[in-house]
Amino acid sequence: MNLKELKTLLKADIIFEGQGYSDDFEILNACGADLMSDVLAFSNEKTLLLTGLTNPQVVRTAEMVGIKIIVFVRGKDPQIETVALANQLDIFLYSTAKPLFEACGILYKYGIGPEEMNYIEPPNI
Amino acid sequence: MQKQQIMCKEIESFDFQSGGEASSNLKNILRKLGVNSDLVRKTSIVTYELEMNVVIHSLGGEITALISEEELEIRVDDVGPGIEDLDKAFTPGYSTASNEIREMGFGAGMGLVNVKRYADKLTIESSKENGTHVKVLIKLF
Ligand SMILES: Nc1ncnc2c1ncn2[C@@H]1O[C@H](COP(=O)(O)OP(=O)(O)OP(=O)(O)O)[C@@H](O)[C@H]1O
Ligand SMILES: [Mg+2]
Numbered sequence: 175m176n177l178k179e180l181k182t183l184l185k186a187d188i189i190f191e192g193q194g195y196s197d198d199f200e201i202l203n204a205c206g207a208d209l210m211s212d213v214l215a216f217s218n219e220k221t222l223l224l225t226g227l228t229n230p231q232v233v234r235t236a237e238m239v240g241i242k243i244i245v246f247v248r249g250k251d252p253q254i255e256t257v258a259l260a261n262q263l264d265i266f267l268y269s270t271a272k273p274l275f276e277a278c279g280i281l282y283k284y285g286i287g288p289e290e291m292n293y294i295e296p297p298n299i
Numbered sequence: 300m301q302k303q304q305i306m307c308k309e310i311e312s313f314d315f316q317s318g319g320e321a322s323s324n325l326k327n328i329l330r331k332l333g334v335n336s337d338l339v340r341k342t343s344i345v346t347y348e349l350e351m352n353v354v355i356h357s358l359g360g361e362i363t364a365l366i367s368e369e370e371l372e373i374r375v376d377d378v379g380p381g382i383e384d385l386d387k388a389f390t391p392g393y394s395t396a397s398n399e400i401r402e403m404g405f406g407a408g409m410g411l412v413n414v415k416r417y418a419d420k421l422t423i424e425s426s427k428e429n430g431t432h433v434k435v436l437i438k439l440f
Contacts, residue, residue: 208404209404209405209407209409210351210404210405210407211348211405211407211408211409211410211412211413212407212409214344214347214348214409214410214413215409215413219340225404227403227404229315229403229404230315230316231315231318231319231351231403231404231405232404234318234319234322234323234347235319235347235404237319237323237326237343238319238322238323238326238340238343238344238347239340239343239344240336240340255316
């Protein structure tokens with residue numbers, strides 16, 4: 175799936191598209207998370223993050239693991255500081271009205287598969 | 300083996316605006332030094348988790364990075380209040396973060412677990428009097 179197809183499928187609004195934008199930019203894999211530590215636990219480099227978080231730290235977190243594109247779900251608008259940081263780091267931002275589950279489901283259906291998160295032993299309860 | 304300091308940065312308590320800048324800085328330094336991207340990624344995750352712990356859970360501290368031919372050393376030192384029970388702190392899911400912090404996406408109680416996973420060697424000392432001192436080694440080969 176390329177970036178243009180992603181935008182069409184999610185009916186995404188553009189918040190920030192930086193240098194090097196290309197319709198053909200290939201989305202290799204994705205993750206959906208509302209917890210920073212979950213994003214940081216993925217074992218392989220991801221292209222895309224879908225999230226309900228909108229604060230600047232979500233862009234920082236993306237930077238740390240090499241994520242290039244963030245899609246905010248449920249029509250959320252990021253804070254000004256978030257957009258400013260994305261601008262500085264050249265991370266692209268989009269927003270979609272779809273909730274996280276549905277947005278992930280659409281991408282999954284159209285060919286973006288899962289990738290394993292490092293398995294963590296659940297605590298004994 | 301002689302280690303050379305490549306970064307030392309102060310981290311302020313509850314500064315969510317610049318929180319993460321030290322880790323970002325170190326990431327760029329390592330890239331420029333030509334460290335391989337998997338190791339840069341590992342290091343970034345470790346430093347960012349520890350840096351945000353200082354921002355969220357401590358009264359402030361600093362982060363220092365040293366490098367030699369063989370390894371990278373990350374030191375994260377804060378002035379307190381210390382971690383009461385280290386065993387608990389390393390338990391997946393354990394967190395004392397407030398609701399406000401959780402709404403920002405932190406407080407999953409997975410940070411130290413992530414750090415432990417990516418560190419080749421981890422030492423941590425913590426007390427109420429002296430704060431928390433974490434040392435992480437990452438092998439470069
Ligand atoms: N520098 C520190 N000073 C004081 N307490 C700390 C410090 N670092 C961690 N802790 C304590 O250890 C707990 C576990 O830390 P950990 O990083 O694993 O999870 P978290 O920060 O609560 O959530 P997450 O990292 O997943 O966002 C924290 O909730 C806090 O109680
Ligand atoms: Mg943490």
